[in-house]
Amino acid sequence: MKLEWDHVVHYVNDPEQAAEQCRSAGLTVIAGGSHEKWGTWNRLLYADLTYMEFIGIENEAVVRESEERNLISLDSLKHLPGDEAMSRIALRTDDLDKAAKALQEKGLAADIRYGEHRTADGTLLKWRMLPIEGETAGVPYPFLMEWGDDEAARRQMLSQLGALTHESGPIQAAGAVWETPDPDAVTAEWSRLFGFQQDGTDLFLNGCRFSFQKGRRAGMKEVQLTAATGLAGSKLKIGSGRYVFLVEEHN
Template identity: 35%
Template sequence: MGVQLTFDHAVHFVNKPEQAPEELAGLGIHTVNGGRHESVGTYNALTYFDLRYIEWIGIFDPKLLPPHQDTQRYGLVDTLAGDGYVEGLSRIALRTEQIDELAEQLAAEGNQVIGPVDCSRRRPDGKLLEWKLLFAGLPDEGLPLPFFIQWNDSDEDRRAELTANGTITDHARGPITLDYVAFTVRDLGKTVSRWEKWLHLEAGEAVYDDYWKGKKQVISLGSFQLVFLEPDQEGPAREYLQSRGERPFLVGLNSGQGGSPEQYVNIHGSFYHLK
């Protein structure tokens, strides 16, 4: 039995996070400015769906970025391109309350493990948020494992505070849930078997996705799904794999209303499934 894991957030790099609240309001999605990671030169905006969220992150001072090997862990390595960033989804984070045990578990299974590392961010209202991060994987793993986070505050306290300050609130589009993240991969079987082993979870059967034109498999984390897609025909998913490599390419959002037609929209370099 592995450590209990919950989906926490997806990291999406954008040139100007401060523009995200206005941009996403046009889709009926509530977003707030987050704050700065002062020691590493990044800042963010945040879109919450209960405690699952999307982090729209940018760089306010490239000179403060950590060394190359550290930026690679955070998924920052491919964002720098000329005077701007390569925008798009980069990594996901899974939440745990057993981060030290998880570090031992992943190391025992042959992974290179870094952390837990103490981290913090100061919110615009001045409050200092603190958490621990854990990175694990192998240099040749293809699709990188998620990184792992343990918040200093409990889920109940975080939900109450984020609701009180307006970060978690109703979306104009409806009571949206963040249901899945999909990844483009080159070898479906190899990738899924590695994630099954390291996350101590079991995938469903491989099926064909007619829309994205490729084989896919799903690993479930409770009501949340990790979807792995190996595209085998020309189309947006294959183009994404060729240009961005093995990484998240799609986030599924569900308003549960049934009134609006579902749609796939490209938001700053990656896809969002709105229904």
């Protein structure tokens, strides 16, 4: 079963304002759309197929009263308006049914949901997702995604939208940093559940490093991206989250 880093959930009060911050730095951000049945809306920043989702509340009543309970939209109520925080990551898989069965066998509450949002041009995009209840040492579990199209088709679609080209130059996802009172517990649990390679309190997935540092306030603090030009060596702060642009290494 294949796993890739799909995206980051970053709660903000105004996704378009977050998008403008990124655009001011030479980054392309596109309109994702509205999650009509969950009451949220977003803007998307792509680093190839890994993306940053700036997600906000569009209709609080829908978020609270939706017939289908959704962890991602409900968590917006925990954070907003006071804490514009990075939250979970999503992992992309090519076999969500197999992933769900494996996680359920490991004791997790994980049921497949069907997601959709309507883009700015009215197109309805659909996917399947696996929200996972619970957390370890204050850090919520990742959730899983399965897109209807294969990666080549999605990359072509995003290229046609201009989402993969940035004025500041190309970027790639490199890693993320969390704080937690017990980094050892989190890395051991995530390794057990998802099969990450582990080195101390660092986990690795297809060249990306997920680092867990000791701290009193648990949560995701930083996303690391490589940049060949332009933004290399710089940082961008949005809400309480940091985007750090590392210098791309050349062999």
